[in-house]
Amino acid sequence: MIHVAVIAREKSWFDQIITQIPSLPISFRWFENCSVFFKNQELEDWQLIYLISDRFDLLQEELVQVKEQIPEIPVLCTVPKLRQSQRQLLHQLGAKEVFPWPVTRQEMKYFFKSYPEFFIAKAEEDQYDFIGQLDFVDGVELLRSFCTKENTGILTFNWDERNGRIEIQNGQIVHAAYRQLDPLTSVLVLTSWHHGQVSFKEESFISKRTIMLTNKQIFDECLQYRQEREHLLQAFPPEEVKLFTHPDLNFEDFGPSERSWLYKMYKGRTILELRDLYEGDFNFMLKKLKLWLEKQYIIPEEEYHSIRAKKEAEMSTSGLTRLFRKILKSEQKEKEKETSKEQPPVQKKLPYLFASFENLQIFKSMVEES
Amino acid sequence: MKQSILEIAIITDNRKQILDVWPQVNLKECSFPFEVHYMVEELDDQNRIFIYLFELENAGHLEPMEKLIPFLPFCLMFVDELDESFVKKISDYTSRFETPLYLVMHEDEKLKEKISTIAHLDFKLPEFVILEKQATVSRTIRKLVKNILDKVILHIAAEGKPEPPEDS
Numbered sequence: 001m002i003h004v005a006v007i008a009r010e011k012s013w014f015d016q017i018i019t020q021i022p023s024l025p026i027s028f029r030w031f032e033n034c035s036v037f038f039k040n041q042e043l044e045d046w047q048l049i050y051l052i053s054d055r056f057d058l059l060q061e062e063l064v065q066v067k068e069q070i071p072e073i074p075v076l077c078t079v080p081k082l083r084q085s086q087r088q089l090l091h092q093l094g095a096k097e098v099f100p101w102p103v104t105r106q107e108m109k110y111f112f113k114s115y116p117e118f119f120i121a122k123a124e125e126d127q128y129d130f131i132g133q134l135d136f137v138d139g140v141e142l143l144r145s146f147c148t149k150e151n152t153g154i155l156t157f158n159w160d161e162r163n164g165r166i167e168i169q170n171g172q173i174v175h176a177a178y179r180q181l182d183p184l185t186s187v188l189v190l191t192s193w194h195h196g197q198v199s200f201k202e203e204s205f206i207s208k209r210t211i212m213l214t215n216k217q218i219f220d221e222c223l224q225y226r227q228e229r230e231h232l233l234q235a236f237p238p239e240e241v242k243l244f245t246h247p248d249l250n251f252e253d254f255g256p257s258e259r260s261w262l263y264k265m266y267k268g269r270t271i272l273e274l275r276d277l278y279e280g281d282f283n284f285m286l287k288k289l290k291l292w293l294e295k296q297y298i299i300p301e302e303e304y305h306s307i308r309a310k311k312e313a314e315m316s317t318s319g320l321t322r323l324f325r326k327i328l329k330s331e332q333k334e335k336e337k338e339t340s341k342e343q344p345p346v347q348k349k350l351p352y353l354f355a356s357f358e359n360l361q362i363f364k365s366m367v368e369e370s
Numbered sequence: 371m372k373q374s375i376l377e378i379a380i381i382t383d384n385r386k387q388i389l390d391v392w393p394q395v396n397l398k399e400c401s402f403p404f405e406v407h408y409m410v411e412e413l414d415d416q417n418r419i420f421i422y423l424f425e426l427e428n429a430g431h432l433e434p435m436e437k438l439i440p441f442l443p444f445c446l447m448f449v450d451e452l453d454e455s456f457v458k459k460i461s462d463y464t465s466r467f468e469t470p471l472y473l474v475m476h477e478d479e480k481l482k483e484k485i486s487t488i489a490h491l492d493f494k495l496p497e498f499v500i501l502e503k504q505a506t507v508s509r510t511i512r513k514l515v516k517n518i519l520d521k522v523i524l525h526i527a528a529e530g531k532p533e534p535p536e537d538s
Binding site: 182184185284287291349350351352353354356357359360361362363364366367368370 | 374376413414417436439440441442443454465466467468469470482483486487512515516519520522523526
């Protein structure tokens with residue numbers, strides 16, 4: 001196990017890093033600044049120090065301090081918007097490697113794997129107190145079993161490239177991190193996984209409390225989350241039925257992330273396949289899919305095949321028949337246009353006519369005084 | 371004696387939302403030809419806030435809304451559950467009126483989730499404001515109105531006053 005000290009002003013940066021890295025035997029610990037790190041330096045035998053900052057001048061200062069105190073430990077640096085001259089300066093000051101921000105998973109993997117001597121596992125160091133598979137264990141019940149008074153540690157969830165963690169202190173869930181989600185939603189999503197590995201390791205160094213709910217309230221939220229999912233799934237056809245994007249759908253009408261999901265369903269996906277593909281909060285995605293199903297942007301397999309069959313039948317008819325059909329269709333459209341002219345016009349948006357903006361300032365002062 | 375009245379509106383079809391915030395409120399019915407309810411918050415002898423209650427789907431409110439809302443500085447909508455019907459209401463309002471709409475959210479543990487849900491919805495949504503509970507109901511309402519007036523004034527300072535449309 002290699003021990004990496006992460007010195008970052010914001011805890012959220014640390015959370016982002018640790019949820020991106022692959023499943024390598026690396027232990028990360030967070031320190032708010034160099035002084036806190038130096039006070040707690042004796043906690044571990046550090047193999048790497050990782051400095052993260054949003055400002056180049058602050059990063060430079062920290063690098064100098066660290067190199068003065070502990071010159072033998074390699075230092076990685078991450079800061080956004082780095083010029084080449086700045087990068088060179090950091091290397092001159094002793095930085096081992098410099099990553100731009102946001103750091104990508106591939107870069108992190110490449111860097112950590114270039115230190116193969118770190119990954120010769122020592123059996124007693126890599127001992128987890130518990131390792132389980134979510135295929136056989138319910139995430140919520142598992143979390144509940146760890147919420148006993150004696151337990152202080154980190155429950156790590158790994159599913160392929162997805163990594164998340166829930167931190168427990170004296171049996172109370174205090175913090176969770178998964179991707180960019182807030183801590184409570186991270187708990188809901190991680191405990192809803194049906195695949196992947198869960199491991200628990202005792203740790204005395206736990207994050208500050210960010211989830212203010214009691215354990216009971218958190219488990220009630222998990223139950224509600226589950227019930228919400230069951231309720232949403234009722235709107236969909238049975239699990240084994242594939243959903244396809246409508247053959248006439250114009251992908252240009254959608255934003256990039258929606259378009260990518262609609263492409264995924266181009267050749268058909270079941271709802272369970274979509275659940276396993278989606279890496280974030282699947283309840284949120286289900287609401288979107290439900291709306292698409294109602295608007296017929298996505299359709300069940302049977303309907304898709306019948307529409308395709310009709311289209312193919314049309315294409316295979318003779319050119320003359322298609323020409324007649326086209327003429328008839330255009331005549332019908334003209335008739336519809338004439339009838340629609342008689343219909344009342346679409347309601348226009350009423351303009352904003354309020355004009356006494358100076359009086360608003362006066363009124364605001366009166367509200368304050370009162 | 372000079373009086374100042376700030377007229378605003380709350381869009382709701384659930385009076386319970388109002389009563390949760392404003393228990394024992396005195397709902398009055400307009401005496402002039404709009405059959406809508408309203409509430410009054412008196413700041414002092416000369417100044418008051420006049421709040422209309424409109425229901426988007428009430429056919430009887432259609433005419434009063436069209437006559438009044440364009441002339442109000444802003445409207446409010448209280449947020450309980452962010453479900454499809456609520457999103458549809460917001461969509462209905464924003465497709466019919468340009469008057470700014472503020473979503474009022476309670477300061478509870480679901481606040482962050484509601485804010486992130488709103489941020490993920492497809493169309494550009496109105497701003498939201500958090501209802502900060504004060505020692506009395508009256509203070510809560512005044513604090514809410516003050517917070518919204520801050521946002522409206524800031525918005526005008528940043529983007530300028532909207533131009534009134536030309537008379538056809």
